[in-house]
Structures are given as structure tokens and as C-alpha cells.
Amino acid sequence: MTTCLVVDDSSVVRKVARRMLEDLSIEVREAENGAAAMDRCAEAMPDAILLDWNMPVASGPDFLRALRQREDGAAPRVIFCTTENDLDHIAAALEGGADEYIMKPYDAEILREKLEAVGVLKAAA
Amino acid sequence: MISPDDFAFFQRFLKQRSGLVLGEDKGYLLEARLLPIANTFGVSNLGALAERLRRPGATALEEAIVDAMTTNESSFFRDKTPFEAFRALMLPTLLRKRSVDQPIRIWCAAASSGQEPYSLAILLREEAAAIAGRKVEIVATDLSQEMLKRARAGLYSQFEVQRGMPVQLLLKYFKKQGDDWQIAPELRQMVHFRSLNLLSNFSALGAFDIVFCRNVLIYFDLATKADILSRIAKNLKPDGYLVLGGAETVVGVTTSFAPVAQQRSLYSLTQGQAPRAVAAA
Known part of the structure; x- marks a missing residue:
């Protein structure tokens, strides 16, 4: 089963994302900040990571940097999922090793398309 | 709200x-x-x-x-397949067949809010090396003045730019304008928008290499569909391509076109149809 780690300091946001992902038959785990996300990845590397930008303890970019330095950290497809919606943030995310970028608010269709775009989900025929 | x-x-x-x-x-x-x-x-x-x-x-x-x-929601690179066929099949084939000084002409016959012609403009920019400075013309028509106004402005909401478009292309070809996103002026200049009713005579548009006519025929009855398709056939070069929507077909509607083998939504002129009228345009 495809797995996705949802990293966001808001439990409500995590819950909404969880519901959308589970509708796509994706198994979901959650982390409330970048440090907790590293712990989850050390336990088991997910196929995809939905990553918030601003979080306490360790931010999205902090986490991404640490993840991509891990030997097994190149594999997960990382999709930023944030209210930061300007070109500078998008450019910085891609330079930092993110694969895609979702600007909040978003809906189930955008999430599905982005997962398809990074190859985590197979495109509907 | x-x-x-x-x-x-x-x-x-x-x-x-x-x-x-x-x-x-x-x-x-x-x-x-x-x-x-x-x-x-x-x-x-x-x-x-x-x-x-x-x-x-x-x-x-x-x-x-x-x-x-x-009305169907439009999006950039909607249905993906036709755009992949454009990049991998139609464009390289036409670049090979046409002489260097002959412009390649594309018509988006139901351009709506502009995502389809702009998706093609983006692909043309991405394929700039293969095109090597040759002229490619995109004519985009729609019935609705309101839609054309939107399309010309090239302004899209945050939701719209996230539909179907990789963020890398957003980064390359769009600028933020308040809450919206605007496609770059050099891409807007690549598309000629004009108002057109498909029920009226459109022979003056001239001959095209590719016609995108997606998700608009579904609104017409069978006789009207057949009439529009037979007139599009006259505006298509003999070896040109017609692209229809995913749920549309020429089968049972017109004999002017036949499906291109192995290519979903892609049609070419049937033999015997090809030479007439087009040469004059």
C-alpha cells in the first residue's frame, strides 16, 4: 500500500488531508513538526510526504534539508502544502529538493493531480 | 465568502x-x-x-x-493525453513535413478561458530547441466575449493554476498579481484570440495544421455536430490533425475524419476528403 506522511502543526489540517488521502487508498501517518517527521521517517520511509512550511521545533524546509541528507532520503516524493503562495517560496522549495507544491486552500482533486504528477498515484485512465 | x-x-x-x-x-x-x-x-x-x-x-x-x-471546468493541460500527443507526435511530425518558412498553424476552436491555447504556448516554449525559431501560430476562438476577455488577460485563480499544471511551469511562466496569477506577456503574445460562433462560417480563418475542438460538440445535436466537423475538415490541411474531447468521437457523426491509430482523441482526414477546398486557403 502507498504510504504518505502528513506533516503539519494543525491537527485539523492533518485530519482533512488524512481523509482525502485515505479516499485515494493511501495509508496515512502524521507528524506535528519537522523533528517528529524525521522520527517517523527513521521508523519507516513513506512514499510521499505532504509538508507544511511554518511549524514549531523544525520547519518544513529544515526537515526537507535533513531528509535529503539521509542516505535513504532521496526516495520520498515531497509535496509542500502551505499557505505560503509566492514565487520566492515556491522557488526555494524546489531548490531545497521538493517535488511539487500545493498552495492552501486546495481540494481533493488538486491533491490527487499533484500525487499523480510526482508518480505516487497512477493517473486515472 | x-x-x-x-x-x-x-x-x-x-x-x-x-x-x-x-x-x-x-x-x-x-x-x-x-x-x-x-x-x-x-x-x-x-x-x-x-x-x-x-x-x-x-x-x-x-x-x-x-x-x-x-459548463465543463477548464484546466491547464486538461486530460494530459492530447498535450502529450502534441509534444511527442503532432509537433515533431509537422516540423519535419513543413518547410522551414511555412508557419505551423493551430486553432483552438473552443478556447474558453484560455487554458488550452496557453498550455500549447507553454509547450512550444518548452520545445523551443526543436522549433528552432520557426513560426507557430495559435488562433484561439470562443463564442463568449466574457471568456475571451478573461483569456486575453491571462489571469487565473490559485485553484486554476494548480489544476493540471506542474508547479515548475507555474514558476517559469507566471507572475503573481494580487491573489491571482498571470501568464507571462511573451506567452500571451503567442495566442491570437478572437470571437467566433462555430455555427457561423469560419472558412476565412484559413487552413490549419492542427485543430483542437474539445468538449464543445457535446452541446450540439447530431446534425449540427456533423455540419461543424465537415466545415472544420475544409479548414484543415490534408495531413493535419483534429483533436476532440475525451468523451467525443467522429464515429457515427461524419465520414470526413477517421481516428488516428493508437492515439486517443486524435483524428485525421479520410482519404478522398483531403484535397478539396483546403488548397485554396
Whole structure:
């Protein structure tokens, strides 16, 4: 089963994302900040990571940097999922090793398309 | 923002009138589609529009709302397949067949809010090395002046630019304008927008190498579909391509076109049809 780690300091946001992902038959785990996300990845590397930008303890970019330095950290497809919606943030995310970028608010269709775009989900025929 | 009561009201109205099921997460769609109508009817928000709709005798308003909400939502690179076929098959084939000084002409016959022609413009930029400075012309037509105005401006909401388009392309070809995103001027200049009714004579547009006519024939009856397709055939070069929507076909509608083998939604002129009329254009 495809797995996705949802990293966001808001439990409500995590819950909404969880519901959308589970509708796509994706198994979901959650982390409330970048440090907790590293712990989850050390336990088991997910196929995809939905990553918030601003979080306490360790931010999205902090986490991404640490993840991509891990030997097994190149594999997960990382999709930023944030209210930061300007070109500078998008450019910085891609330079930092993110694969895609979702600007909040978003809906189930955008999430599905982005997962398809990074190859985590197979495109509907 | 729309109140939950008004949202539920529009949901019920649309279900009853058109069978359209509007999901709870589609508040943005309601606003995107109905705010222009609210303006046309002289009210400033969806609450006031709902109020108008509740009054008896609001027939014109009812029709406008159903029309706006049931028109297929457009998106960049919609359905993906035709754009992949454009990049991998149609464009390289035409670049090989046409002489260097012969422009390649593309017609988007139902351009709507512009995502289709702009998706092609983006692909042409991405394939700049293969095109090597050769001229490619995109003519984009639509019936609706409102749509053409939007398309020319090249302004899209945050939702629209996230539909179907990789973020890398957003980064390369768009600039933020307030809450919206605007496609770069050099891409806007690549597309010639003009108003056109497919029911009228369009032979003056000249001969094209590729015609995109997606998700518009579904609104016409069989005889009209056949008429439009046979006239498109006359505006297509003998070895040109016709691209229809995913749910559309020429089978049982016209003999002017036949499906291209192994290529979904792609059609070419049938033999014997090809030479006539086109040469003159």
C-alpha cells in the first residue's frame, strides 16, 4: 500500500488531508513538526510526504534539508502544502529538493493531480 | 465568502435543475462561476444572487446559473493525453513535413478561458530547441466575449493554476498579481484570440495544421455536430490533425475524419476528403 506522511502543526489540517488521502487508498501517518517527521521517517520511509512550511521545533524546509541528507532520503516524493503562495517560496522549495507544491486552500482533486504528477498515484485512465 | 445556507440553496437548485452534484469543497467554484453573473445581474455577492434567484420569475437568471455551472471546468493541460500527443507526435511530425518558412498553424476552436491555447504556448516554449525559431501560430476562438476577455488577460485563480499544471511551469511562466496569477506577456503574445460562433462560417480563418475542438460538440445535436466537423475538415490541411474531447468521437457523426491509430482523441482526414477546398486557403 502507498504510504504518505502528513506533516503539519494543525491537527485539523492533518485530519482533512488524512481523509482525502485515505479516499485515494493511501495509508496515512502524521507528524506535528519537522523533528517528529524525521522520527517517523527513521521508523519507516513513506512514499510521499505532504509538508507544511511554518511549524514549531523544525520547519518544513529544515526537515526537507535533513531528509535529503539521509542516505535513504532521496526516495520520498515531497509535496509542500502551505499557505505560503509566492514565487520566492515556491522557488526555494524546489531548490531545497521538493517535488511539487500545493498552495492552501486546495481540494481533493488538486491533491490527487499533484500525487499523480510526482508518480505516487497512477493517473486515472 | 458564501454562507452555508446560501451554499445549500445553490446545491439544491443545481441538483434539481441540472442534476449537477456540487461537493462541499466546491465553494470556490460557485464563486468563480457565479460572481460574473452576479455582476451582470447588478448584485455584488452570492448572497444577494441567491435572494434574486428565490424570487418568482427569475427565469433568465436560472438559465444563466445552470449554464455557468454545467459548463465543463477548464484546466491547464486538461486530460494530459492530447498535450502529450502534441509534444511527442503532432509537433515533431509537422516540423519535419513543413518547410522551414511555412508557419505551423493551430486553432483552438473552443478556447474558453484560455487554458488550452496557453498550455500549447507553454509547450512550444518548452520545445523551443526543436522549433528552432520557426513560426507557430495559435488562433484561439470562443463564442463568449466574457471568456475571451478573461483569456486575453491571462489571469487565473490559485485553484486554476494548480489544476493540471506542474508547479515548475507555474514558476517559469507566471507572475503573481494580487491573489491571482498571470501568464507571462511573451506567452500571451503567442495566442491570437478572437470571437467566433462555430455555427457561423469560419472558412476565412484559413487552413490549419492542427485543430483542437474539445468538449464543445457535446452541446450540439447530431446534425449540427456533423455540419461543424465537415466545415472544420475544409479548414484543415490534408495531413493535419483534429483533436476532440475525451468523451467525443467522429464515429457515427461524419465520414470526413477517421481516428488516428493508437492515439486517443486524435483524428485525421479520410482519404478522398483531403484535397478539396483546403488548397485554396
